[in-house]
Amino acid sequence: MSDQILSNPPKVSYHEDAPATNFVEFKKIVESRRSVRIFSSEKIPDDVVMSCLDMALLAPTSSNLQCWEFWWVRDEGKLKKMHEACLGQPAASTAQALIVCLARTQTWKKHREQMLEVLRASPGTPKSALMYYEKLVPFVYGQGPLGLFGLLKKFLITPILGVFRVVPRGPFGESGMLQWAHKTTALACENLMLAFRAAGYDTCPMEGFDEVRVRKILDLPSDASVCMIIGAGKRAPGGIYSPRIRFPRDQFIKIK
Amino acid sequence: MSDQILSNPPKVSYHEDAPATNFVEFKKIVESRRSVRIFSSEKIPDDVVMSCLDMALLAPTSSNLQCWEFWWVRDEGKLKKMHEACLGQPAASTAQALIVCLARTQTWKKHREQMLEVLRASPGTPKSALMYYEKLVPFVYGQGPLGLFGLLKKFLITPILGVFRVVPRGPFGESGMLQWAHKTTALACENLMLAFRAAGYDTCPMEGFDEVRVRKILDLPSDASVCMIIGAGKRAPGGIYSPRIRFPRDQFIKIK
Numbered sequence: 001m002s003d004q005i006l007s008n009p010p011k012v013s014y015h016e017d018a019p020a021t022n023f024v025e026f027k028k029i030v031e032s033r034r035s036v037r038i039f040s041s042e043k044i045p046d047d048v049v050m051s052c053l054d055m056a057l058l059a060p061t062s063s064n065l066q067c068w069e070f071w072w073v074r075d076e077g078k079l080k081k082m083h084e085a086c087l088g089q090p091a092a093s094t095a096q097a098l099i100v101c102l103a104r105t106q107t108w109k110k111h112r113e114q115m116l117e118v119l120r121a122s123p124g125t126p127k128s129a130l131m132y133y134e135k136l137v138p139f140v141y142g143q144g145p146l147g148l149f150g151l152l153k154k155f156l157i158t159p160i161l162g163v164f165r166v167v168p169r170g171p172f173g174e175s176g177m178l179q180w181a182h183k184t185t186a187l188a189c190e191n192l193m194l195a196f197r198a199a200g201y202d203t204c205p206m207e208g209f210d211e212v213r214v215r216k217i218l219d220l221p222s223d224a225s226v227c228m229i230i231g232a233g234k235r236a237p238g239g240i241y242s243p244r245i246r247f248p249r250d251q252f253i254k255i256k
Numbered sequence: 257m258s259d260q261i262l263s264n265p266p267k268v269s270y271h272e273d274a275p276a277t278n279f280v281e282f283k284k285i286v287e288s289r290r291s292v293r294i295f296s297s298e299k300i301p302d303d304v305v306m307s308c309l310d311m312a313l314l315a316p317t318s319s320n321l322q323c324w325e326f327w328w329v330r331d332e333g334k335l336k337k338m339h340e341a342c343l344g345q346p347a348a349s350t351a352q353a354l355i356v357c358l359a360r361t362q363t364w365k366k367h368r369e370q371m372l373e374v375l376r377a378s379p380g381t382p383k384s385a386l387m388y389y390e391k392l393v394p395f396v397y398g399q400g401p402l403g404l405f406g407l408l409k410k411f412l413i414t415p416i417l418g419v420f421r422v423v424p425r426g427p428f429g430e431s432g433m434l435q436w437a438h439k440t441t442a443l444a445c446e447n448l449m450l451a452f453r454a455a456g457y458d459t460c461p462m463e464g465f466d467e468v469r470v471r472k473i474l475d476l477p478s479d480a481s482v483c484m485i486i487g488a489g490k491r492a493p494g495g496i497y498s499p500r501i502r503f504p505r506d507q508f509i510k511i512k
Contacts, residue, residue: 006464007344012494019288025281026454030311032275053509055286060461071510087422088263114503166343166466175431182435186442198282205316208262210422238268246313247370253309254327
């Protein structure tokens, strides 16, 4: 079913012109984004933080299911505990904005319904788009009670179908859904970090934190997984530990 | 150990000035990036593709272990098979550049050694940086034969240590390493897609593909997992299926 829906483009009259963009300006932002581990005491205006968060929400998201959340921690008591939970890293304790980026594995159910509401209310929505959210999305992302449907898909349905035809291979089970949600959330995190840089600020993405403690401090929902914690601010002297190190390009870019 | 290494910033004399950047130009790029599902026949010059791939490699990467790879598929025979493996999606079959973005879960071992070589050759490398790559990295990312060390960390070492002090909670086991590698790779994918937009081109990130067939077509290494496949080109009429749909901001941005 998925290939029938995906391979036949709907007839759409919609068009968006591509505006002129500036690669040199973009390159400057990407090249000057470094992981800054000590921030100065200069504040970031609230509206700048919000503008950057808005940029995060414009990243592409798998099936438009928007499985991300961004918790901007501002409460002094929580912040103090968060600094400790981030293993005392100065990138957290000196940050002028601390944002916990969450990957959610269950919100897609609600968002699927929201998508259907929007699509049903839009005149001219192609049938294939409705079918995608009505039938395909629950089949692809649903894992069933105790993950049993996920197991069935992983070990029976998909391998058997896959003998005869091309089939998508996942996400299967809880770990598959986590991988899926983290991937989409990371796309948004990159937007967020570049947005701060574009606005004249710096960031540090942290994976070194105690997730058990972070869950308690913020009372996270059970299906939320911390993708990364991003500290932001202005770079302080000594905040970048060394010139950027990247190994040779041909280790990573292959022409096939 | 991790908190001691992370919480004590090394004394560094290195400094990078932050250049002036342009938020308006950045916003234009992010806002005009849409998933374009049909591309025109206009080619993308090779040097533009390479410049965009270079931008991908400047994303932040967990512990600088650069666990990503980008396979630009150019061989006609392989391309034809890839179009089918992408479920016949026009975003693949009409793409002027098709890039398979891989998350690698084992290359960190080699890259850790490369990091140590670079650090040892740099005068003034702080001891903590060497210790990080000598001791902490193998402890955090190593999962041992049959994943046994991962199990030990997940069910014994970390929970026990965690009673007494803050500890990082993972990545544990193969699924943890996959989640970790996909997350870092996705950061680079977002750079890549924005870079194409900045250069005047469009992209579509695809998760709808048959990974088993992709593995065969490209003869992927066993530790490589396809994070996403990105098609790129110029937007064709009808290539954007609808105006962008995002649910209300307060579902995703929370102030705590």
